[in-house]
Amino acid sequence: MSVIGPSCGLPSEASPACGCAAKSGGGRAAGTAVVTAVVATACTACCVLPFTLPAVVLATAGSLIAVLDHAHGLMTILSIAVVLGAWSWIVWRWRMTGLKIRAGVLAAMCAATVLTATAALWPVMEQAVFHALGVAKKPKPLAG
DSSP states (O other): OOSSOOOOOOOOSSOSSOOSOOOOOHHHHHHHHHHHHHHHHHHIIIIIHHHHHHHHHHHHHHHHHHHHHHTHHHHHHHHHHHHHHHHHHHHHHHHHHOOOOOHHHHHHHHHHHHHHHHHHHHHHHHHHHHHHHTOOOOOOOOOO
Protein backbone atom coordinates (compact mmCIF):
# COMPACT_ATOMS: atom_id res chain seq x y z
CA MET A 1 0.00 0.00 0.00
CA SER A 2 1.41 3.39 -1.03
CA VAL A 3 1.14 6.36 1.25
CA ILE A 4 1.39 8.85 -1.60
CA GLY A 5 -1.13 7.14 -3.83
CA PRO A 6 -0.98 5.47 -7.19
CA SER A 7 1.84 6.59 -9.38
CA CYS A 8 2.10 6.72 -13.12
CA GLY A 9 3.91 3.98 -14.89
CA LEU A 10 6.33 4.42 -17.75
CA PRO A 11 4.77 4.84 -21.19
CA SER A 12 4.29 1.64 -23.15
CA GLU A 13 2.75 0.55 -26.45
CA ALA A 14 -0.65 0.10 -24.84
CA SER A 15 -0.40 3.32 -22.84
CA PRO A 16 1.60 5.97 -24.78
CA ALA A 17 1.23 8.58 -22.08
CA CYS A 18 0.88 8.54 -18.36
CA GLY A 19 -2.06 6.49 -17.27
CA CYS A 20 -3.10 8.85 -14.50
CA ALA A 21 -6.40 10.61 -14.93
CA ALA A 22 -6.11 14.35 -15.43
CA LYS A 23 -7.53 16.18 -12.48
CA SER A 24 -9.97 18.96 -13.32
CA GLY A 25 -10.80 22.08 -11.34
CA GLY A 26 -7.52 23.95 -12.00
CA GLY A 27 -9.27 26.05 -14.63
CA ARG A 28 -11.78 27.38 -12.12
CA ALA A 29 -9.07 28.37 -9.68
CA ALA A 30 -7.13 30.17 -12.42
CA GLY A 31 -10.28 31.92 -13.63
CA THR A 32 -11.14 32.99 -10.11
CA ALA A 33 -7.61 34.33 -9.60
CA VAL A 34 -7.76 36.33 -12.84
CA VAL A 35 -11.17 37.80 -11.99
CA THR A 36 -9.95 38.71 -8.51
CA ALA A 37 -6.87 40.43 -9.95
CA VAL A 38 -8.96 42.40 -12.47
CA VAL A 39 -11.44 43.49 -9.80
CA ALA A 40 -8.59 44.53 -7.47
CA THR A 41 -6.99 46.55 -10.28
CA ALA A 42 -10.32 48.21 -11.11
CA CYS A 43 -10.91 49.09 -7.46
CA THR A 44 -7.41 50.51 -7.18
CA ALA A 45 -7.84 52.61 -10.32
CA CYS A 46 -11.28 53.87 -9.35
CA CYS A 47 -10.92 54.30 -5.60
CA VAL A 48 -7.28 54.75 -4.67
CA LEU A 49 -5.89 56.51 -7.74
CA PRO A 50 -8.04 59.67 -7.39
CA PHE A 51 -6.67 60.12 -3.88
CA THR A 52 -3.04 59.39 -4.58
CA LEU A 53 -2.55 60.89 -8.05
CA PRO A 54 -3.05 64.56 -7.05
CA ALA A 55 -0.61 64.17 -4.17
CA VAL A 56 2.00 62.60 -6.44
CA VAL A 57 1.53 65.28 -9.12
CA LEU A 58 1.73 68.14 -6.60
CA ALA A 59 4.81 66.69 -4.92
CA THR A 60 6.52 66.29 -8.29
CA ALA A 61 5.58 69.78 -9.43
CA GLY A 62 6.67 71.28 -6.11
CA SER A 63 10.06 69.63 -6.21
CA LEU A 64 10.54 70.70 -9.84
CA ILE A 65 9.68 74.30 -8.96
CA ALA A 66 12.10 74.19 -6.02
CA VAL A 67 14.89 72.92 -8.27
CA LEU A 68 14.16 75.61 -10.85
CA ASP A 69 14.10 78.28 -8.15
CA HIS A 70 17.59 77.30 -7.02
CA ALA A 71 18.80 77.30 -10.64
CA HIS A 72 17.38 80.76 -11.37
CA GLY A 73 20.68 82.65 -11.12
CA LEU A 74 22.70 80.23 -13.24
CA MET A 75 19.97 79.85 -15.85
CA THR A 76 19.56 83.62 -16.11
CA ILE A 77 23.29 84.07 -16.74
CA LEU A 78 23.20 81.25 -19.30
CA SER A 79 20.16 82.82 -20.99
CA ILE A 80 21.86 86.22 -21.21
CA ALA A 81 24.93 84.61 -22.78
CA VAL A 82 22.83 82.69 -25.31
CA VAL A 83 20.77 85.74 -26.31
CA LEU A 84 23.88 87.92 -26.68
CA GLY A 85 25.58 85.19 -28.70
CA ALA A 86 22.54 84.79 -30.95
CA TRP A 87 22.29 88.54 -31.57
CA SER A 88 26.01 88.66 -32.32
CA TRP A 89 25.74 85.78 -34.77
CA ILE A 90 22.72 87.34 -36.52
CA VAL A 91 24.48 90.71 -36.89
CA TRP A 92 27.69 89.01 -38.08
CA ARG A 93 25.79 86.95 -40.71
CA TRP A 94 23.87 90.04 -41.81
CA ARG A 95 27.09 92.03 -42.33
CA MET A 96 28.85 89.16 -44.14
CA THR A 97 26.02 88.23 -46.49
CA GLY A 98 24.14 91.50 -46.74
CA LEU A 99 20.85 89.60 -46.81
CA LYS A 100 17.73 90.92 -45.14
CA ILE A 101 16.97 89.39 -41.72
CA ARG A 102 13.64 87.57 -41.72
CA ALA A 103 10.79 88.98 -39.65
CA GLY A 104 10.27 85.66 -37.84
CA VAL A 105 13.88 85.63 -36.68
CA LEU A 106 13.64 89.21 -35.45
CA ALA A 107 10.35 88.51 -33.65
CA ALA A 108 11.76 85.40 -31.95
CA MET A 109 14.92 87.22 -30.90
CA CYS A 110 12.96 90.21 -29.58
CA ALA A 111 10.76 87.86 -27.54
CA ALA A 112 13.85 86.07 -26.21
CA THR A 113 15.44 89.40 -25.30
CA VAL A 114 12.34 90.63 -23.45
CA LEU A 115 11.95 87.36 -21.55
CA THR A 116 15.63 87.26 -20.64
CA ALA A 117 15.56 90.89 -19.48
CA THR A 118 12.46 90.13 -17.39
CA ALA A 119 14.18 87.13 -15.80
CA ALA A 120 17.32 89.15 -15.10
CA LEU A 121 15.40 92.08 -13.61
CA TRP A 122 12.90 89.95 -11.68
CA PRO A 123 14.53 90.44 -8.27
CA VAL A 124 14.16 94.21 -8.77
CA MET A 125 10.62 94.04 -10.25
CA GLU A 126 9.17 91.36 -7.96
CA GLN A 127 7.80 93.62 -5.22
CA ALA A 128 6.27 96.10 -7.70
CA VAL A 129 4.63 93.34 -9.77
CA PHE A 130 3.18 91.58 -6.74
CA HIS A 131 1.93 94.89 -5.34
CA ALA A 132 0.28 95.77 -8.69
CA LEU A 133 -1.43 92.37 -8.74
CA GLY A 134 -2.63 92.86 -5.17
CA VAL A 135 -0.74 89.88 -3.79
CA ALA A 136 1.99 91.79 -2.00
CA LYS A 137 3.01 90.36 1.32
CA LYS A 138 2.32 92.59 4.26
CA PRO A 139 5.26 92.98 6.60
CA LYS A 140 4.90 91.18 9.90
CA PRO A 141 4.70 93.42 12.96
CA LEU A 142 7.76 93.25 15.16
CA ALA A 143 7.22 91.26 18.34
CA GLY A 144 7.67 93.63 21.21
